[in-house]
Amino acid sequence: xxxxxxxxxxxxxxxxxxxxxxxxxxxxxxxxxxxxxxxxxxxxxxxxxxxxxxxxxxxxxxxxxxxxxxxxxxxxxxxxxxxxxxxxxxxxxxxxxxxxxxxxxxxxxxxxxxxxxxxxxxxxxxxxxxxxxxxxxxxxxxxxxxxxxxxxxxxxxxxxxxxxxxxxxxxxxxxxxxxxxxxxxxxxxxxxxxxxxxxxxxxxxxxxxxxxxxxxxxxxxxxxxxxxxxxxxxxxxxxxxxxxxxxxxxxxxxxxxxxxxxxxxxxxxxxxxxxxxxxxxxxxxxxxxxxxxxxxxxxxxxxxxxxxxxxxxxxxxxxxxxxxxxxxxxxxxxxxxxxxxxxxxxxxxxxxxxxxxxxxxxxxxxxxxxxxxxxxxxxxxxxxxxxxxxxxxxxxxxxxxxxxxxxxxxxxxxxxxxxxxxxxxxxxxxxxxxxxxxxxxxxxxxxxxx
Amino acid sequence: xxxxxxxxxxxxxxxxxxxxxxxxxxxxxxxxxxxxxxxxxxxxxxxxxxxxxxxxxxxxxxxxxxxxxxxxxxxxxxxxxxxxxxxxxxxxxxxxxxxxxxxxxxxxxxxxxxxxxxxxxxxxxxxxxxxxxxxxxxxxxxxxxxxxxxxxxxxxxxxxxxxxxxxxxxxxxxxxxxxxxxxxxxxxxxxxxxxxxxxxxxxxxxxxxxxxxxxxxxxxxxxxxxxxxxxxxxxxxxxxxxxxxxxxxxxxxxxxxxxxxxxxxxxxxxxxxxxxxxxxxxxxxxxxxxxxxxxxxxxxxxxxxxxxxxxxxxxxxxxxxxxxxxxxxxxxxxxxxxxxxxxxxxxxxxxxxxxxxxxxxxxxxxxxxxxxxxxxxxxxxxxxxxxxxxxxxxxxxxxxxxxxxxxxxxxxxxxxxxxxxxxxxxxxxxxxxxxxxxxxxxxxxxxxxxxxxxxxxxxxxxxxxxxxxxxxxxxxxxxxxx
Numbered sequence: 001x002x003x004x005x006x007x008x009x010x011x012x013x014x015x016x017x018x019x020x021x022x023x024x025x026x027x028x029x030x031x032x033x034x035x036x037x038x039x040x041x042x043x044x045x046x047x048x049x050x051x052x053x054x055x056x057x058x059x060x061x062x063x064x065x066x067x068x069x070x071x072x073x074x075x076x077x078x079x080x081x082x083x084x085x086x087x088x089x090x091x092x093x094x095x096x097x098x099x100x101x102x103x104x105x106x107x108x109x110x111x112x113x114x115x116x117x118x119x120x121x122x123x124x125x126x127x128x129x130x131x132x133x134x135x136x137x138x139x140x141x142x143x144x145x146x147x148x149x150x151x152x153x154x155x156x157x158x159x160x161x162x163x164x165x166x167x168x169x170x171x172x173x174x175x176x177x178x179x180x181x182x183x184x185x186x187x188x189x190x191x192x193x194x195x196x197x198x199x200x201x202x203x204x205x206x207x208x209x210x211x212x213x214x215x216x217x218x219x220x221x222x223x224x225x226x227x228x229x230x231x232x233x234x235x236x237x238x239x240x241x242x243x244x245x246x247x248x249x250x251x252x253x254x255x256x257x258x259x260x261x262x263x264x265x266x267x268x269x270x271x272x273x274x275x276x277x278x279x280x281x282x283x284x285x286x287x288x289x290x291x292x293x294x295x296x297x298x299x300x301x302x303x304x305x306x307x308x309x310x311x312x313x314x315x316x317x318x319x320x321x322x323x324x325x326x327x328x329x330x331x332x333x334x335x336x337x338x339x340x341x342x343x344x345x346x347x348x349x350x351x352x353x354x355x356x357x358x359x360x361x362x363x364x365x366x367x368x369x370x371x372x373x374x375x376x377x378x379x380x381x382x383x384x385x386x387x388x389x390x391x392x393x394x395x396x397x398x399x400x401x402x403x404x405x406x407x408x409x410x411x412x413x414x415x416x417x418x419x420x421x422x423x424x425x426x427x428x429x430x431x432x433x434x435x436x437x438x439x440x441x442x443x444x445x446x447x448x449x450x
Numbered sequence: 451x452x453x454x455x456x457x458x459x460x461x462x463x464x465x466x467x468x469x470x471x472x473x474x475x476x477x478x479x480x481x482x483x484x485x486x487x488x489x490x491x492x493x494x495x496x497x498x499x500x501x502x503x504x505x506x507x508x509x510x511x512x513x514x515x516x517x518x519x520x521x522x523x524x525x526x527x528x529x530x531x532x533x534x535x536x537x538x539x540x541x542x543x544x545x546x547x548x549x550x551x552x553x554x555x556x557x558x559x560x561x562x563x564x565x566x567x568x569x570x571x572x573x574x575x576x577x578x579x580x581x582x583x584x585x586x587x588x589x590x591x592x593x594x595x596x597x598x599x600x601x602x603x604x605x606x607x608x609x610x611x612x613x614x615x616x617x618x619x620x621x622x623x624x625x626x627x628x629x630x631x632x633x634x635x636x637x638x639x640x641x642x643x644x645x646x647x648x649x650x651x652x653x654x655x656x657x658x659x660x661x662x663x664x665x666x667x668x669x670x671x672x673x674x675x676x677x678x679x680x681x682x683x684x685x686x687x688x689x690x691x692x693x694x695x696x697x698x699x700x701x702x703x704x705x706x707x708x709x710x711x712x713x714x715x716x717x718x719x720x721x722x723x724x725x726x727x728x729x730x731x732x733x734x735x736x737x738x739x740x741x742x743x744x745x746x747x748x749x750x751x752x753x754x755x756x757x758x759x760x761x762x763x764x765x766x767x768x769x770x771x772x773x774x775x776x777x778x779x780x781x782x783x784x785x786x787x788x789x790x791x792x793x794x795x796x797x798x799x800x801x802x803x804x805x806x807x808x809x810x811x812x813x814x815x816x817x818x819x820x821x822x823x824x825x826x827x828x829x830x831x832x833x834x835x836x837x838x839x840x841x842x843x844x845x846x847x848x849x850x851x852x853x854x855x856x857x858x859x860x861x862x863x864x865x866x867x868x869x870x871x872x873x874x875x876x877x878x879x880x881x882x883x884x885x886x887x888x889x890x891x892x893x894x895x896x897x898x899x900x901x902x903x904x905x906x907x908x909x910x911x912x913x914x915x916x917x918x919x920x921x922x923x924x925x926x927x928x929x930x931x932x
Contacts, residue, residue: 028719032719032722035722035723039729042729043729043731043732046729046731046732046735047731050731050734050735054738057742090573090576091568091572091573091576094548094566094568094569095569096730098731100731108554108561111564111565111569112561112562112564112730113550113562113563113564113566113569113730114729114730115562115727115728115729115730115733115801116727117727117805117808117809118545118548118549118836118839119545119805119808119809119812119836120718120721120722120808121545121548121568122544122545122547122548123714123715123718123812124576126715126718126719130715134711135711138707146696153696233696234599234600234695234696234699237699237700237703238596238699241592241703245589245592248577249577249578249584249588249589250483250580250589252574252577252578253577253578253579253580253584254486254580255574256571256574256575256577256579256580257487257490257491257494257579257580259571259574260494260567260571261490261493261494264494264497264501265570266501266504266505268551268552268564268565268570269501269502269505269530269532269551269552269565270505272530272552272554272564272565273505273508273509273512273530276527276528276530276554277512280523280526280527280528281516281527283519283523283872284516284517284519284523311870311871311873311874312871312873338570339570342570342571342572343572346572346574347572355577356573356574356577359573359576359577360572360573363573369572369573370571370572370573
């Protein structure tokens with residue numbers, strides 16, 4: 001019997017075309033991931049090169065003073081892009097993964113936007129996570145919507161009922177055949193992806209695979225449940241597609257609208273204005289208060305003074321620059337707090353939406369989510385502070401430029417090494433699937449006893 | 451074609467569809483969704499306008515209240531410009547959320563426009579944003595397909611189709627009549643939201659100053675009318691050519707997926723592969739390299755600026771720049787600003803053209819994909835497309851240049867060559883000059899400019915309309931009654 005069913009499945013042209021199309025789209029998505037990773041690597045190497053070249057130029061230029069040189073030269077920090085992010089690009093195409101910053105105020109520098117075609121950002125990337133979240137469910141729906149109804153509508157159901165094998169068992173076998181075929185496409189794609197994108201075989205990749213598998217399982221469970229209601233083919237197709245539209249379009253978009261309205265972020269604009277005024281207005285104010293504020297912030301530099309009577313000095317200059325950051329610090333923190341809140345509430349809601357939950361989980365595993373960006377922002381602030389504190393005394397002391405070992409300043413990298421939360425990522429999908437299978441079983445049992 | 455028959459058929463179809471209690475519920479649900487989308491977007495657009503007013507006001511006030519000082523300090527103090535939302539943007543978010551909202555404008559450098567909604571959002575945004583446009587473009591067609599897939603194929607299955615045709619109804623009457631019935635049903639979704647949108651638009655605080663937005667709205671509404679008619683016709687046409695209603699449904703869903711999901715992605719992937727665009731670091735490096743070659747105004751030995759200096763000294767027959775009748779360093783900075791701006795703008799233009807190429811690829815698919823046609827048209831009319839953004843970008847850059855050069859002119863004219871530094875008392879001019887420099891006002895594109903850009907989208911919609919009508923009228927020979 002099983003063999004017959006498999007033959008039957010393999011012979012149905014529509015289903016095979018669907019599988020091939022899915023597989024092919026999956027391959028395209030892997031290539032998109034590859035292009036993305038190459039672009040990222042290119043950006044990083046170009047930035048590293050640029051940094052080196054421009055340091056060289058400025059050193060040859062003989063600016064004379066340490067303070068003036070550091071006005072110009074910039075130091076790069078890269079947010080390491082793991083290869084797995086080629087599978088789920090997430091927000092990596094919105095936030096730049098490398099920043100070049102000088103030691104002047106950071107606020108004016110840290111929000112610079114990467115150049116990207118906004119239409120492409122709007123359309124979104126055809127990455128693997130897209131294929132998984134949008135297209136795999138469609139295949140599952142196409143494979144399962146008439147699992148039972150086609151037998152009824154084709155008149156073969158009564159034949160099945162007269163067989164010695166219980167009809168539910170036959171249906172279950174049909175489902176298993178479809179499940180195995182779809183899952184093998186998924187696994188094959190992931191294996192190809194692993195090799196093609198040189199993704200290391202680590203816990204993140206394993207978790208990624210599991211999330212993907214359970215997401216597909218969820219859709220099979222859902223389809224099985226709908227089948228168990230024993231409606232007509234058209235009704236099944238309609239209700240499954242309706243769930244698909246709800247889960248992948250309407251609900252996420254509504255939640256997004258809700259989150260944005262709930263936590264507007266005007267602080268973003270305040271930071272721009274406050275940092276600009278914090279620094280630029282100091283030129284026209286008495287020097288003493290600025291310097292005092294600087295010393296309050298950094299007591300370790302209390303011994304330095306601005307030379308009496310001089311209209312300009314680097315100590316004063318960098319104190320003014322510091323004010324650009326200091327006066328925007330409150331808004332900056334408030335903004336980051338809002339971003340965290342937006343992230344938190346949407347992730348909480350996502351526990352009830354398998355599509356969104358899967359996207360969030362894959363983005364988290366691929367380090368392309370909001371938390372990764374926030375982590376990078378914090379690292380960037382720390383990096384900038386470290387460079388500042390390293391150079392401040394040298395500038396204030398007037399240490400000659402030649403005494404510094406400039407070759408040591410190469411592009412630096414940060415890694416997002418947060419812990420993997422297996423439980424939170426897999427549990428909602430597993431629970432959802434189990435619940436649906438359970439409900440379907442009851443329906444099936446009821447119908448059999450009828 | 452007999453109009454009474456069409457009327458009868460359309461009325462019958464409309465009533466038949468409406469009889470189903472599920473249909474009524476769906477209409478209520480979709481209207482609720484549309485109203486929610488419109489009101490939520492409207493309130494956030496008002497909030498945005500309000501926030502921007504507050505901050506623009508603050509920027510202006512701070513600018514004017516700067517004390518007397520050296521004009522170059524003001525050039526560095528600069529300005530912050532904000533992007534206003536077009537009054538109709540609440541109808542269609544378009545690219546809006548991926549576009550920057552605030553930019554710091556200063557002398558010597560062109561900063562990026564930052565703080566797009568996307569940069570402040572997590573992955574949720576990528577699922578799309580609920581707007582009237584999304585519902586009407588994406589979901590309503592799906593609904594029409596559900597309502598329409600059995601309109602003819604169903605009658606065929608039940609055998610009533612033969613009766614209809616035997617009574618003398620022609621195929622084209624049948625198709626058009628049923629299409630009209632389905633189309634009327636779609637109007638129960640379109641009209642209330644169009645009316646609500648019109649009402650909201652009239653009360654928009656920016657409505658008074660952008661009166662031609664009403665023309666945009668007219669074209670937008672017309673576009674959706676045509677689009678929904680096309681989708682109704684498509685549903686009925688497919689239902690006519692398919693043997694069973696099940697195949698009709700599957701084919702319609704296939705069309706929907708192809709139009710809304712596959713084709714746009716395909717065009718995007720192709721564009722990405724064939725028209726790669728530079729990253730920011732590549733762009734910046736290219737500009738920087740060219741600027742270094744042009745000369746460095748800060749370098750006393752730079753050939754370009756030495757030549758400039760020598761020619762000035764010769765022309766005014768003086769031996770030192772200190773004796774020139776105008777401020778020399780202001781003169782040099784004006785030259786530097788001119789050169790660097792020219793270079794930057796040239797590179798920027800290249801980049802924008804590249805983006806345009808990428809977008810055109812998608813734009814042309816409108817001919818085979820009515821979804822893209824309405825998407826582009828709707829985005830343009832709502833002022834949330836790339837053209838509107840480029841217009842804002844150009845305005846800010848124009849303003850920035852104007853600000854820098856005005857400050858340079860002031861320096862050339864009013865600052866003595868003997869001033870020791872910008873802190874010198876002699877190097878200070880009155881704050882009245884700051885007040886004289888006009889505020890930044892984001893001007894929206896005119897309706898004409900928007901409509902011109904969308905000629906292709908309008909053409910594509912009409913092309914689809916004509917094409918389907920042609921099919922429905924003239925290629926009905928192969929259609930079967932059973």
